[in-house]
Amino acid sequence: MAVQEQVYGFFIPSMTLIGIGASKHIPEKIKELGGSKPLLVTDKGVVAAGICKQVTDLLDAESMPYVIYDETVPNPTDKNIEDGIKLYKDNNCDSLITLGGGSSHDCGKGIGLIVSNGGKIHDYEGVDKATKPLMPYLAVNTTAGTASEMTRFAVITDTSRHVKMAIADWRITPGIAIDDPVLMAGMPPALTAATGMDALTHAVEAFVSTIANPMTDACAKEAIQLVSKHLRKAVANGQDLEAREGMCFAQYLAGMAFNNASLGYVHAMAHQLGGLYNLPHGECNALLLPHVEEFNLVANVDKFVEMAELMGENTEGIAARDAAELALEAIRKLSADVGIPATLMELGKRYGKEVKAADIPTMTENAQKDICKFTNPRLATDENIAEIYTKAL
Structure with missing residues (x-):
């Protein structure tokens, strides 16, 4: 053959x-x-x-x-x-x-x-x-x-x-x-949370990327486990050097993964929130991550099942599609536990900005031009992107 x-x-x-x-x-x-x-x-x-x-x-x-x-x-x-x-x-x-x-x-x-x-x-x-x-x-x-x-x-x-x-x-x-x-060690909790969720986003997007390979998967999987294990502790106590070191390895491995497998629509869309409203990149990623991956899930159910297990969810005896959904739930729970706002409007208020529904068409157009979109596991129309922004709003 x-x-x-x-x-x-x-x-x-x-x-x-x-x-x-x-x-x-x-x-x-x-x-x-x-x-x-x-x-x-x-x-x-x-x-x-x-x-x-x-x-x-x-x-x-x-x-x-x-x-x-x-x-x-x-x-x-x-x-x-x-x-x-x-x-x-x-x-x-x-x-x-x-x-x-x-x-x-x-x-x-x-x-x-x-x-x-x-x-x-x-x-x-x-x-x-x-x-x-x-x-x-x-x-x-x-x-x-x-x-x-x-x-x-x-x-x-x-x-x-x-x-x-x-x-x-x-x-x-x-x-x-x-x-x-x-x-x-002196990094404040909110910044620790935002950057840690950025690392998780890198690992997740690289893991489900269309150009993922065994080397990037190995890095991404270990990064997902390390973030799940250490981020809550690092946010709770910044002087916990074991947790800090764990996050050092997590973010570095996530970097190795996306440096080679690239990213997806989470970053393509988050870049527009940063460019238009000057909102923090890590928090934009964290907030968009479960919404984009909910859209992506059907493109690679098996990897989402594996992701759920890496994040500590029990998938034994559960149908694959239901087990895959647990990955999204695990992301949402971690994000909430470290204090990430639940909606874009809440995030905007935190920084004195107003995220407007009227800006969604412009952000959608620019997200579709972003190089990060090309390795997203599921093709998205303008309508798909606009709907994700609207859900996150």
Whole structure:
């Protein structure tokens, strides 16, 4: 019997350090990459929490010069990229350290992309549009969710269109990633919940992706189990380093999964909520996740049954379709337990925004243009997407 040719690529960073104390190796690792004067890209929250000083103290101890860019916003913008590029060039930096969650990493990737390749960030929306590698780049993670410290993805808001531009390019993958639970211990419960549910979303979407393979499935399944085991504990007690470390591994494995199997309509739709209303990405994902997966369930019932079991549901003696529904229930229970709002209107009120039904056609149109949609397990019409938004509203 003839076998159809199929080759799988697998994207990973060249080195990753995970565990208590991993951040102590920052100076030596940026030197190993070839950096001597990094631009440190972070945000005001990381600075205010004292986390940035923990890192700069390490650099100071090695007499390494650096420049700090701390203006990154929760949904990083094209203006962030422009300002960071100017600071990098004006100070003759030769390398990059990103410190924070997905926002800082995505912002740093955008800065590095343009410094190395030229043009504007808008030129790189889409897949593999860069032609040159980035400068030496080390990513230090302070949240357990986005996995942006090790992926080939960046999402930047186009402030003129109010749309999130999704960039997927293997050249923007950090050379070294560091995940130290000690740096995450002070993360507040709401942020812990949002980033943790982001990690779960990555794992779930990768698990049911149309280009999933045995390697991505292995990563996704372990990530789903780890989030189910550790997220509630990490939200309840941020100083629980065992739970924090468990979430480090969970989000990293979820990143390995979606870095290679990509995502789906949860992200395609969440990007529109972030771009239009500037709502937090993790909470948008968490809220949309059960609605989108309810739509997707018929496309791969067996995987949803397995997902239910991974999340601790008892499926013994239950019909497959009913067992698959338990996965959706488990997602909803976890989301509620960690304090995620139940509706988009509630989420909007939390942040002083009004999510409007009148905006659904625009969000639907833009979601259908998002690159994340292409690996969703079930094809969706505009009417399907609009209905999901309406249910979540």
